Amino acid sequence: MAVDTFAVEPAVQALLVDLGVTPAHVLRRAGLPQDLFSRAPVRLSADRYFALWRALEEETGDPELPLAIGRALSPEVFDPPLFAALCSPDLRTAAHRVAAYKKLIGPISLRVDETADRVRLVYRWPAALEPPPLLVVTELVFWVVLARTATRASVRPLRVTTPEPPQDTGPYRDFLGAAVERGPLPAVTFSVSDAQRPFLTADQRMWDFFQPELRRRLSELEAGASAADRVRAALLEQLPAGSAAMETVARTLAVSTRTLQRRLRSEGTTFQAVLNDTREALARHYLTHSGLTVREISFLLGYEDPNSFYRAFHAWTGRTPAQATAEVT
Secondary structure, eight states, X not given: OOTTEEEXXXXXXXXXXXXXXOHHHHHHHHTOOTTGGGSSSEEEEHHHHHHHHHHHHHHHTOTTHHHHHHHHOOGGXXXXXXXXXXXXXXXXXXXXXXXXXXXXXXXXXXXXXXXXXXXXXXXXXXXXXXXXXXXXXXXXXXXXXXXXXXXXXXXXXXEEEESSOOSOOHHHHHHHSSOEEEOSSOEEEEEHHHHTSBOTTOOHHHHHHHHHHHHHHHHHHHHTSOHHHHHHHHHHHHGGGTOOOHHHHHHHTTSOHHHHHHHHHHTTOOHHHHHHHHHHHHHHHHHHHTOOOHHHHHHHTTOSSHHHHHHHHHXXXXXXXXXXXXXXX
């Protein structure tokens, strides 16, 4: 099973109807089969999945569509990983569970950063993918809706950031209780007290029911991924934390470094080659889309010294980071 595909659950049709949208019209706009929602769960390529979201935006013409989706969300339209989150004892636990199984939905990683006073949920998309801003904002709105639905409290995030905020952020501030700010990565931050607020929907028995099936589906998904794909996915999560070590990646993938090297060799590549390719793709993305400084980018790529990033980027492309940025400005 390809790792650059997105799951589409049949329940999406119910969500569209709740939004007052005719599913057939959205599918037609997106160039997708009219019987898509009547099939068993299917997976779409990134291009076709993003086309579905863009078609939904065009069909409604609503710049506040993420908020409309947030208001329409209910357990009936949650797919299994998200419904399992609703069964969690609190938001912090739900975030860790979704982070573990997010790849069942699509090539998205979710990192949970915790400090003594806050819990931050950070999204990362593969550098080769440019998701519609609508989809990114909807992901962030979801967490606020989940927290409020499960606690029956007016939970407000401390901060919400995304690379491309909505043009009119006022309605989002009113709904979320926090401004949607421009930032290098999509992220939503909650206070520890809200992250640990008990979910009234907590159900350990339901989680025990869901977990084996989620593990099975995750195993099937990973079985279809190449070793290089799995290394790349692990690096996307670990590089921003400053780790580019093969030992760390091997530990994440639950294999020895020797086994990992052997599997990569069998695919005609090496760990260093995958690391370089991943860093180059991320560097190009950051330089052309994020507005980050070279120092910030070097840190996100796992370099301790910006000069090392300069040298590496020149070796990859024959240009300096400044020259690459100038070409798109």
